[in-house]
Amino acid sequence: MNKVLILYGTRYGTTKGISDEIEKVIQEKGISTESYNLKEYNLKEIPPLEEYDGVIIGTGIKIKRWTKVVKKFVQKRKTELKKRQSTLGFYVCCGVASKKSDISKAINDYITSKLQKLGIQPALVDAFGGAYDLTEGSALTGLTRKIVIGIMKNEEGIENPEGKMHDYRDWEQIKDFAHKFGELLKKD
Numbered sequence: 809m810n811k812v813l814i815l816y817g818t819r820y821g822t823t824k825g826i827s828d829e830i831e832k833v834i835q836e837k838g839i840s841t842e843s844y845n846l847k848e849y850n851l852k853e854i855p856p857l858e859e860y861d862g863v864i865i866g867t868g869i870k871i872k873r874w875t876k877v878v879k880k881f882v883q884k885r886k887t888e889l890k891k892r893q894s895t896l897g898f899y900v901c902c903g904v905a906s907k908k909s910d911i912s913k914a915i916n917d918y919i920t921s922k923l924q925k926l927g928i929q930p931a932l933v934d935a936f937g938g939a940y941d942l943t944e945g946s947a948l949t950g951l952t953r954k955i956v957i958g959i960m961k962n963e964e965g966i967e968n969p970e971g972k973m974h975d976y977r978d979w980e981q982i983k984d985f986a987h988k989f990g991e992l993l994k995k996d
């Protein structure tokens with residue numbers, strides 16, 4: 809039976825939702841999974857990658873950057889990741905990919921160009937639209953919240969963004985990624 813390691817980094821929880829959906833689809837294929845929110849673990853606690861048939865890594869993007877935990881993991885474990893790249897999936901969750909026509913730009917700017925520098929070429933990559941949670945009591949607070957509201961009003965033309973969840977995640981695209989990953993494992 810195949811076993812897949814699922815790792816993610818999130819600041820506001822959006823990528824966790826994506827990771828959970830990918831995990832569900834993979835499990836439905838009869839493949840076992842282990843999932844880690846990298847923020848909750850010491851990197852040494854993540855088992856050797858050779859114990860798995862495949863690895864999926866996902867991260868949210870803020871000011872063009874991955875989460876610190878994903879950056880650290882990829883840098884520290886790059887030799888193992890290079891060995892695993894034929895069954896390595898990598899995705900980002902970001903604002904740029906909320907616009908379908910900009911998905912390839914997001915893949916290039918936030919995945920390919922960054923991983924190329926480390927010599928890692930995952931077999932499967934994708935960029936998913938993100939979310940901005942402006943409901944009361946959400947993790948988006950202070951100045952960041954004000955900036956997001958300003959962008960939504962001025963750039964997106966949304967009149968009253970406050971109090972709402974603005975979710976641009978495309979669940980069909982996310983499921984498709986998980987299906988394609990399942991196919992990779994069959995080939996390997």
Ligand SMILES: Cc1cc2nc3c(=O)[nH]c(=O)nc-3n(C[C@H](O)[C@H](O)[C@H](O)COP(=O)(O)O)c2cc1C
Nearest residue numbers: 818819820821822823868871872902903904938939
């Ligand atoms: C302060 C802030 C900065 C952001 N910067 C970027 C960015 O540079 N590029 C981008 O594509 N998306 C950007 N986003 C959108 C996030 O990637 C999106 O909200 C995503 O859902 C966050 O994922 P997370 O909740 O898993 O951290 C930004 C969002 C916030 C709140």
